[in-house]
Amino acid sequence: xxxxxxxxxRQLVSQRASxxxxxxxxxxxxxxxxxxxxxxxxxxxxxxxxxxNLVLACLPCNRHKGSDLTSLDPITGEITPLxxxxxxxxxxxxxxxxxxxxxxxxxxxTTIFLLKxxxxxxxxxxxxxxxxxxxxxxxxxxxxV
Amino acid sequence: xxxxxxxxxDDLAQQLAPFQNQFSSLFTQLIAPTLLGQPTQxxxxxxxxxxxxxxxxxxxxxxxxxxxxxxxxxxxxxxxxSQNRLQTLLQENREASLTAAEIAELxxxxxxxxxxxFLKIRAYTxxxxxxxx
Numbered sequence: 001x002x003x004x005x006x007x008x009x010r011q012l013v014s015q016r017a018s019x020x021x022x023x024x025x026x027x028x029x030x031x032x033x034x035x036x037x038x039x040x041x042x043x044x045x046x047x048x049x050x051x052x053n054l055v056l057a058c059l060p061c062n063r064h065k066g067s068d069l070t071s072l073d074p075i076t077g078e079i080t081p082l083x084x085x086x087x088x089x090x091x092x093x094x095x096x097x098x099x100x101x102x103x104x105x106x107x108x109x110t111t112i113f114l115l116k117x118x119x120x121x122x123x124x125x126x127x128x129x130x131x132x133x134x135x136x137x138x139x140x141x142x143x144x145v
Numbered sequence: 146x147x148x149x150x151x152x153x154x155d156d157l158a159q160q161l162a163p164f165q166n167q168f169s170s171l172f173t174q175l176i177a178p179t180l181l182g183q184p185t186q187x188x189x190x191x192x193x194x195x196x197x198x199x200x201x202x203x204x205x206x207x208x209x210x211x212x213x214x215x216x217x218x219x220x221x222x223x224x225x226x227s228q229n230r231l232q233t234l235l236q237e238n239r240e241a242s243l244t245a246a247e248i249a250e251l252x253x254x255x256x257x258x259x260x261x262x263f264l265k266i267r268a269y270t271x272x273x274x275x276x277x278x
Binding site: 030125132 | 205219221222223227228231232235238239240241251254255257258259261262263265266269270
């Protein structure tokens with residue numbers, strides 16, 4: 001099984017996301033890595049390597065999501081689908097307070113929980129970025145870095 | 146010998162003050178082996194993990210030692226080889242087939258990323274508060 005993604009498709013996914021993680025919104029300028037392309041529905045669940053099933057994700061979001069499609073809502077304890085950046089709108093499911101990401105829906109809360117989006121070091125980083133006006137969107141001259 | 150300057154909180158500095166003259170050897174004994182992955186947890190593939198981990202780590206160390214400008218810090222990215230290694234680990238992570246050593250390697254990559262991210266913010270702030278000619 002291979003996750004091979006052609007360079008042209010990678011470029012499309014990155015540009016479509018404006019080089020920011022589609023889960024936690026952190027821009028790849030502030031990473032030493034390029035954000036990775038991730039399958040919303042993993043290949044092992046029958047997901048395809050097509051633009052409609054690909055998202056741009058930072059290292060921690062990508063890592064914690066793994067191949068999962070659902071997790072438990074930390075409030076209700078119910079099995080809940082994760083936020084899907086392709087079919088859903090970020091601001092319907094999350095809102096920002098400083099660098100803190102708040103879940104507005106069951107999917108939002110579940111995604112924050114599974115992807116550990118408010119883990120201390122990640123939260124501190126986003127707060128530091130936000131304090132300098134670099135989060136959620138960096139200044140224009142840094143956006144294509 | 147290369148010198149590294151790091152910013153630490155004042156309260157931590159106070160606690161560490163008694164050990165001041167031991168920093169260099171403490172760093173070598175405690176931190177470097179952990180970060181470099183020398184005591185690998187998977188004896189079957191020690192060389193592979195050692196080499197790949199050291200690659201990314203060495204790259205970042207070499208970069209920091211080169212006295213980079215703020216501009217260079219903001220634009221710093223690891224090499225394609227290091228990026229490809231990360232990609233491989235994330236793919237194995239999706240297949241839930243990471244060894245303990247590889248999990249430690251991913252942990253290290255995340256920590257390094259956080260460290261340099263804060264440096265990038267610092268560099269950006271420095272550039273933007275510098276007097277313009």
